[in-house]
Amino acid sequence: MVKETAVEVIDLTKTFKGKIALQKVSFTVESGEMVALVGASGSGKSTLLRHLNGLERGESGVVKVFDFSLQSEGKFHSKIRQLRSNMGCIFQQFNLVKRLTVIENVLVGNLGQISLARSAIRYFTKAEKIQALCALERVGILEQAYKRASLLSGGQQQRVAIARCLVQGARIILADEPIASLDPESARKVMELLSELNQQNGITVISSLHQVQMVQRYFPRAVALKQGEVIFDGLTSNLDQNRLNQLYGSAAKELVLSGHGE
Known part of the structure; x- marks a missing residue:
């Protein structure tokens, strides 16, 4: 059985003020x-993720999502909002509206299914609210549904972001350093949840991470970047000490031993 291609990147190139951020990056998921996505700080991981979800536009190259060109040769697809509805995003700094309740955060982020006007005035149907509550139950924080997001711990806030992806119906989750700001136990729970959604729901997960042990534990495959170029794409089991030294230099041993943190 031939698998469907979720994301295809072809020769994606990006510069910032004359400095190369991405250099002919190509890979298929x-x-x-x-x-x-692994590599030292400044290697291009976050920049690449921002191109995959249409927050940044490359100078050249192509990004395809389920065989539709999200961007091509410096231009976005005319239906980029519709294409982006296939993708849920999780950020390092949680990206929630702190003054809103948890359930409102889940519903407001439901791109592609709720109009911008309805989202702005926070008008949601009963069915939509039930769907949101089911998603919060799935990620284990149903009891927090009507609390202000500002009262939640970092790990709980990341689970709200994951619930938002579920309600959105995302087929792809893009996560940018989702556990960088979390304590080890909260980080483990978030990674276990992403792994469960991948294995049980078939959701494609692409995540940048600094924590080498987490990468080796939860991700079968890694794409490694250095100075904006892909220098490794393969099984995480093949990320040996020599390759880690090439990626991280003198920090490689510390990253492996600590397992968590920058």
């Missing part, structure tokens, strides 16, 4: 894969 099949539907249902769980792929880690």
Whole structure:
């Protein structure tokens, strides 16, 4: 059985003020894969993720999502909002509206299904609220549904972001350093949840991570970047000490031993 291609990147190039951020980056992610983006700070991981979800536009190259060009040769697709509805995003700094309740945060982020006007005035149907509550139950924080988001711990806030992806119906989750600001136990719970959604729901997960042990534990495949170029794409089991030294330099041993943190 031939797998569907979820994301395809072809020769993607980006510069900032004359400095190369991405240099002819190419790789393909099949539907249902769980792929880690690894590399030192400034290697291009976050920049690449921002191009995958249409927040940044490259100078050249192509980004395809389920065979539709999200962007091509410096231009976005005319239906980029519709294409982006396939993708849920999780950020390092949680990206929630702190003054809203948890359930409102889940519903407001439901791109592609709720109009901007309804989202702005926070008008939601009973069915939509039930769907949101089911998603919060799925991620284990149903009891927090009507609390202000500002009262939640970091780990709980990341689970709200994951619930938002579920309600959105995202087929792909893009996560940018989702556990960088969390304590080890909260980080483990978030990674276990992403792994469960990948294995049980078939959701494609692409995540940037600094934590090498987490990459090796939860991700079968890694794409490694250095100075904006892909220098490794393969099984995480093949990320040996020599390759880690090439990626992280003198920090490699510390990253492996600590397992968590920058």
